[in-house]
Each structure stands twice: as structure tokens, then as C-alpha cells.
Amino acid sequence: MALDFRQTRIELLLRSQNADGGWGYFAGRQSWLEPTCYSLLALHTLEEGKTATERGWKFLRARQRPSGGFSPNALVPDACWATSLCVTLHAVRGEFDAGWKLGVEWLLASEGAEGTWLERAINLVRPLPVEYDRRFKGWPWLPGTSSWVEPTAHAIVALKKVPPHSAISARAQKRIEEAERMLMDRRSTDGGWNYGNRRVLKTNLPSYPETTGIALTGLQGSKRWNLQSAVDAARKEWPQTQSSLAKAWLAIALRNAGDTLPAPEPLAPGNDLMAAALEAMACPQGGHQWLTAG
Amino acid sequence: MADGGLRLTRREFYPVAALAVGAACSRKPRLPLSPPGNSAVFVAKAASYAAELERPIEEGLRACGLDVRGKNVLLKPNLVEFDASTSINTHTAVIAAAFAVFTKVGAATVRIAEGPGHRRDTLFLAEQAGYRHGIAQWEKLFIDLNRDDVSAVRGFAGRGEFFFPNAALDADLIVSLAKMKTHHWAGATLSMKNFFGLVPGAVYGWPKNILHHIGIANSIVALNKTFRKTFAIVDGIVGMEGNGPIQGTPKQSGVLIMGADLPAVDATCCRIMGIDPLQLEYMRLAAELGHIEESRIEQRGENALSVRAPFTLIKEFQHVRLA
Numbered sequence: 001m002a003l004d005f006r007q008t009r010i011e012l013l014l015r016s017q018n019a020d021g022g023w024g025y026f027a028g029r030q031s032w033l034e035p036t037c038y039s040l041l042a043l044h045t046l047e048e049g050k051t052a053t054e055r056g057w058k059f060l061r062a063r064q065r066p067s068g069g070f071s072p073n074a075l076v077p078d079a080c081w082a083t084s085l086c087v088t089l090h091a092v093r094g095e096f097d098a099g100w101k102l103g104v105e106w107l108l109a110s111e112g113a114e115g116t117w118l119e120r121a122i123n124l125v126r127p128l129p130v131e132y133d134r135r136f137k138g139w140p141w142l143p144g145t146s147s148w149v150e151p152t153a154h155a156i157v158a159l160k161k162v163p164p165h166s167a168i169s170a171r172a173q174k175r176i177e178e179a180e181r182m183l184m185d186r187r188s189t190d191g192g193w194n195y196g197n198r199r200v201l202k203t204n205l206p207s208y209p210e211t212t213g214i215a216l217t218g219l220q221g222s223k224r225w226n227l228q229s230a231v232d233a234a235r236k237e238w239p240q241t242q243s244s245l246a247k248a249w250l251a252i253a254l255r256n257a258g259d260t261l262p263a264p265e266p267l268a269p270g271n272d273l274m275a276a277a278l279e280a281m282a283c284p285q286g287g288h289q290w291l292t293a294g
Numbered sequence: 295m296a297d298g299g300l301r302l303t304r305r306e307f308y309p310v311a312a313l314a315v316g317a318a319c320s321r322k323p324r325l326p327l328s329p330p331g332n333s334a335v336f337v338a339k340a341a342s343y344a345a346e347l348e349r350p351i352e353e354g355l356r357a358c359g360l361d362v363r364g365k366n367v368l369l370k371p372n373l374v375e376f377d378a379s380t381s382i383n384t385h386t387a388v389i390a391a392a393f394a395v396f397t398k399v400g401a402a403t404v405r406i407a408e409g410p411g412h413r414r415d416t417l418f419l420a421e422q423a424g425y426r427h428g429i430a431q432w433e434k435l436f437i438d439l440n441r442d443d444v445s446a447v448r449g450f451a452g453r454g455e456f457f458f459p460n461a462a463l464d465a466d467l468i469v470s471l472a473k474m475k476t477h478h479w480a481g482a483t484l485s486m487k488n489f490f491g492l493v494p495g496a497v498y499g500w501p502k503n504i505l506h507h508i509g510i511a512n513s514i515v516a517l518n519k520t521f522r523k524t525f526a527i528v529d530g531i532v533g534m535e536g537n538g539p540i541q542g543t544p545k546q547s548g549v550l551i552m553g554a555d556l557p558a559v560d561a562t563c564c565r566i567m568g569i570d571p572l573q574l575e576y577m578r579l580a581a582e583l584g585h586i587e588e589s590r591i592e593q594r595g596e597n598a599l600s601v602r603a604p605f606t607l608i609k610e611f612q613h614v615r616l617a
Contacts, residue, residue: 025441025496032441032496075444076457076497113507129478129610141499145507148499150414195412195501201478201608203541210414243418272417274441 003266009280010046012269013039017052020074021059023273032073033063037085038277041287044092060086061099068102069110069143081141081151083107084158091161092290104162107155108171112137112147131199136182148196149186149211152179153218160221160293180222183215191233209237213249220256221293231257244275251282256292323572326582333555333585334358335562337596340531341548347391348398350595351527354552355399357594360525363400368465369393372473372488372529373408374540376422381532381544384471386428388529388550392471393429406432407461409439409491411501416440437461440495451508451516457497462521468492470526470556474533474549474563476542480510481574481611482567483539484560485526489517511576518556518583526559527552530566535605547603549596557584558591565616568604573614 017023022031023039040056043049063070063086069079070086083103090100115134123134138152156179159172188198192207193215199205212234219227231254238250238261251261264283269276281287336357338350355362369392371384389406396404406429413419416438417426426432442459450456462468470485477483490513493502505513518524530549536542549566553559557580564571571577571586578586585591607615 024443025438030443034496072497073444075446077455080497081499140503142497142504145499145503148501148503150500201537201610203537205541208413242421243415245415245418270417275415 003268005264005266006280006283006286009269009276010042010049012276013042013273014049014052016273017055021055023056025274026271027273030073031059033060033070033082034072034085035274035277036060037082037089038274038281040089041092041290042277042280044287044290060089064099064102068106070103078142079106081139081154084151084154087158088161088291096163104168104172107158108168108175110139110143112140113144114146129201130197133185136178136185138179138182147182149183149193150195150214152183153214155179156218157291180219180224183219184225187230191229192237207233209241209246210243210249212237213246213253216253217249217256217291220253235259244270244279248275248278248282252278252288252291255282255284255288323578325578328581328585328590332590332592333553333558334592334594335551335553335558336594337562337598337601338550339548339596339601340550343385343387343531347387348395350550351391351395352399354527354550354595355395358553360554362396362467364402365466366403366464367396367401368461368468369396369404369406369471370468370488370491371406371408371471372491373410373419373423375412376419380542381534382540383423384473384529385531386424388527389425389471390429392469392527405437405461406435407437407439409459409493409495411490414500439492442494444494444497447520450520451512457494458492459494462492466523468521468524470524472526472528474528474530474547474567476535476538476605476607478537478608478610480514480576481614482564482569484563485528485556486514486518486560486576486580489521492517492521511579514576515579515583518580524556525554526556528559528563530563533605537608545603545605547601549601555584557581557586561586562591562598566598566602568602568616569614570616
């Protein structure tokens with residue numbers, strides 16, 4: 001019998017959930033917010049995942065700090081970028097409660113530490129070696145550090161799910177607009193994105209397929225930007241990359257852009273639970289749809 | 295003083311004197327007090343990656359008096375990105391040889407671990423770099439330090455708590471299997487800078503931008519203060535010159551440099567590369583951890599002068615060129 005690509009990933013996730021309700025990056029290891037969020041998105045609405053989902057949700061909610069941000073695991077106290085994934089999950093589950101609102105407020109208060117007035121003034125006099133427009137800020141991995149592509153894309157997804165009638169919608173829109181500008185400004189000349197530097201010391205830096213998929217996921221639904229060449233870059237990369245993570249992110253982005261992709265090769269999952277969750281999400285109606293705008 | 299000579303008022307004298315003292319200091323940087331004694335650094339010639347590498351590595355361990363019997367050893371290569379046209383990462387042959395030697399000389403366990411700073415898919419990156427095919431039982435041996443379990447350490451770079459992977463904290467010895475490269479921010483990336491890969495991306499992101507906010511030189515030294523049970527083997531068989539650590543060009547140097555004093559190893563690498571280590575900020579700060587002055591380094595194996603192969607430096611680092 002042919003191996004069911006998505007089902008094997010779902011089964012792996014179900015049997016690898018930790019006793020605390022979270023998932024590790026690998027089975028039997030410490031639970032982390034990031035693989036837990038992707039696992040919950042992959043299992044969302046699946047009947048067989050109902051119990052696991054509720055246990056995972058409790059783990060996630062326990063990570064919220066009084067500041068509203070979420071910490072990456074039970075040992076690390078400081079809130080981090082993965083707050084975006086938690087805010088997205090709240091919206092996917094329709095839980096626009098106090099926890100969601102606190103999370104959104106934390107995101108709205110968080111921004112990259114780069115582009116201070118001094119840095120911008122120096123850049124005017126003598127261009128800095130890392131070339132980007134310092135007026136546009138996105139989100140950092142950790143408070144107090146600079147904006148990068150991946151946390152920015154995830155924050156945009158989370159804020160695009162803020163209901164348009166809510167009190168914070170206008171503020172969310174403002175941050176989305178600026179962050180989309182930031183992503184477009186940091187795009188590599190080959191059409192995709194790397195971690196967030198397009199040009200350093202007058203040298204163009206190449207994109208990475210996984211980051212291209214993530215950035216496109218953040219930008220999907222945008223009316224302001226023509227993303228055709230970025231989508232074309234993703235279409236070119238998807239059949240070529242041998243990275244399971246990159247393949248999954250590209251497929252998520254392309255399916256959300258309306259592409260119909262051929263079924264993935266029937267390979268068994270590896271031991272990387274985050275990759276397995278993303279691979280499941282990348283299947284038709286496998287959870288990629290939870291990352292679309294609105 | 296004769297007419298026409300330079301006359302300074304007291305108010306004018308002090309700033310001029312301060313500038314003169316500053317200029318004098320910049321010629322010969324003031325270094326923190328180094329540990330007592332001298333340090334051994336072993337230099338071996340290795341013409342290519344096809345050459346016999348186990349023998350020189352074993353000789354290096356012996357020459358530096360390293361005893362690993364019964365210890366849990368963690369080999370930490372430099373795996374950053376992959377580009378087939380250049381020489382970014384520690385070569386598979388060096389890792390495989392080090393693994394064989396540490397196993398042979400009695401280490402209880404030998405694991406290989408890395409946490410790349412840019413790419414999320416570490417296992418795929420290792421595959422691209424040839425590690426999976428070049429090292430037997432790769433999957434069983436390798437730990438992704440970006441996504442390992444973590445524990446808190448207090449006092450890193452003056453911070454209350456900082457998190458590190460348990461694989462690194464639990465090791466009895468971390469071997470920095472670094473690559474000999476120029477670095478466009480630090481001047482050079484060698485055995486000490488290689489410890490950036492010990493910082494977990496799962497906590498600090500990709501890139502580990504917090505280290506840049508702390509300061510690259512400060513972070514290099516803080517990491518090497520945190521991890522003291524270390525040894526270095528620098529892959530200088532083919533290094534990288536110019537716009538390193540990623541976009542430079544390959545540089546055939548044909549050497550392996552080893553030692554237990556990482557600042558001494560890096561200082562020796564710098565001199566081989568034609569860089570004055572005293573001109574690199576991180577090296578000056580590292581003088582409190584080890585020896586960077588030539589007179590305090592006992593050269594073993596090949597004479598470092600005989601293998602000197604000056605690396606091309608970008609214009610921002612021309613001032614560090616060894617006279």
C-alpha cells in the first residue's frame with residue numbers, strides 16, 4: 001500500500017507529543033513553542049488530533065508572560081518572536097480573548113532595534129556596509145535586537161488575522177504596511193529572501209529557499225506589491241531544493257498563492273518534528289490555509 | 295625654548311599630550327594580563343584533503359599534551375553556508391580524521407555538533423557540505439546545537455542568564471574544528487569565533503543577532519570564557535581570503551594548527567595569514583584567556599614562519615596586515 005505522506009507525519013506528531021503537552025524539535029526532547037505551534041496547525045480540525053491539540057494548547061497558553069509575549073520554552077523566561085505563531089493560532093481557533101489581545105499588543109510594541117537616528121545620520125554621511133533602508137522596521141527574534149525576515153513575516157501573518165472591526169486594527173495595519181516595505185527592501189536580487197541582508201560590503205547576497213517561502217507567506221494577500229517575480233523564484237526553487245524544510249515552506253507559500261503542486265514523493269518522515277509538521281501543513285488542505293490573510 | 299619653536303599653554307598641552315599618549319598606545323596596544331607560563335601550538339603541513347590527516351592530528355594532540363582518555367568529546371566544526379565555488383566550511387576529511395583520532399586515543403564518546411547562524415535546515419546544510427556521506431554514522435553522531443535542549447548559564451557577557459545547548463555544557467572537552475578564514479567584521483574567524491555556533495538559534499534566532507548587539511569581539515571572548523575545557527584544530531589546508539567568512543575566495547595554505555590555548559592558536563593562525571593579531575580587537579581582549587604574544591607561544595611541529603601564506607584582506611582590514 002502506498003505510503004500516505006501526510007498521514008505518516010500526523011501519526012509521528014501524535015506519538016511524539018511530550019507529557020507536558022508540547023512538542024520538541026525532536027522526539028523525547030524539551031518542548032519548544034515553535035514545533036508545538038506548527039504541530040497544532042497541522043493537527044487543527046483533525047478528529048484524531050483533538051486530545052493532542054487541547055493538551056498542546058494548554059502548553060502554549062502556559063508560555064504567555066505577563067507582558068503578553070510568549071517564551072520559547074519552559075526554561076527560557078523572556079518572550080520572543082514565536083509570540084506571532086501563538087497569536088496566529090489564537091485567531092485560527094477563533095479565540096480572540098484576553099490572551100490574544102495581550103499577544104497582539106506585545107507584537108505591536110515590539111520592533112527592530114536598528115535604524116536609530118544616529119545610525120541613519122551616519123548612513124547619510126557615509127553609507128554603512130550593510131545596505132538597507134533604515135526607515136522601515138519589522139520584528140526581531142528577541143526584543144532589543146534588529147529586525148529580520150522570518151520573525152517579520154510571522155508577525156505580519158498574525159496581524160493580518162486581526163479582525164478589521166477591532167480597536168487595534170488600524171495600528172496593526174500600519175505595522176503591516178511598514179513591515180511589508182521592510183521585507184520588499186531586504187529582498188535579494190535573485191527574487192527571493194535570505195535571513196535579511198540583501199547586500200553587504202557592496203556584494204549581493206543570495207536568497208535561501210526556506211526564507212523565500214516564509215517571506216512570501218507573510219506577504220501573501222498584499223495588494224501593494226507585485227510579487228510575481230518572487231513567486232516565480234519560489235516556483236523555480238520548489239522542485240530543486242532537497243531541504244525538507246525549504247520544500248515545505250515553498251509549498252505552503254505557493255499553495256496559498258493558488259498553485260496546484262504535484263503530490264510529494266512518498267518518503268517516510270525524518271526525526272525532525274518541526275519539519276514533519278510543516279510537511280503535513282504543506283499538503284493540500286494540510287494546514288497551509290491557516291496561514292492565509294484574514 | 296628658541297623663538298619659532300612650538301609653545302603650548304597648559305590648557306593646550308593636556309589635550310595634545312592625551313592625543314600623543316593615545317597614538318603611542320595605538321602603536322603598541324595595551325593588553326590585559328595573560329595567564330602565567332607559555333602555551334604550545336602545533337603546526338602541521340597537509341598539502342591537501344587527500345593527504346594523511348590522522349597522523350598529524352594525533353601528533354598535534356601528543357605535542358600539546360592532550361589526554362582525552364575517558365572524556366566525552368564534542369567536535370565543533372565550522373558549518374555556515376554551502377557554496378560549491380568556495381571554501382566556507384571545515385572540510386569533511388578534517389572532521390573524519392579528528393573523529394578517528396579522538397576515538398583511537400581513548401575518548402569515552404565523540405560527538406559532532408554545530409549550530410549554523412543563518413540557515414534553518416542544519417541537517418540539509420551538513421548534507422550539502424558532504425558531512426553525511428563523508429562521516430560514517432553521521433545521523434547518530436550529529437547534534438543540531440540550534441535545537442538541542444538548553445540550560446541557563448549565569449554571567450555570560452554580564453547578563454543574568456544566557457542559554458546554551460546541553461550537548462556543549464555537558465561535554466568534557468569541546469574541540470573547535472575551525473576554518474582558517476578572513477572575516478569582514480572581526481578580521482579573522484578562527485578557533486575562538488567558531489564558538490558562535492554554540493549559541494542556540496531556538497532561543498536567539500537566525501542570525502544570532504544578540505551577539506552582534508553585545509559586540510562581536512566581546513561575544514567571542516565571553517563564549518571562550520564560558521567554555522574553558524577546549525582544544526583547537528584549525529583547518530587551514532584550504533582557507534578563505536578576501537571577503538570572508540562566506541563570500542571570499544579559497545586560499546591554499548596547506549596547514550593544520552592545533553593547541554589547547556585557543557588565543558595562542560588564533561594568534562599563530564593570524565601570523566600565518568599575514569595578520570598582526572594585536573591589531574584585532576577580539577585577540578587583544580582574548581589576551582586575558584591565553585597567549586597571543588609570539589614570545590609566549592612555544593611553536594611545535596613546523597615553523598610557523600615557513601608556512602606563512604599571506605591572505606588577501608579587504609580594504610577595511612588593510613591596517614591589520616603584519617609588517
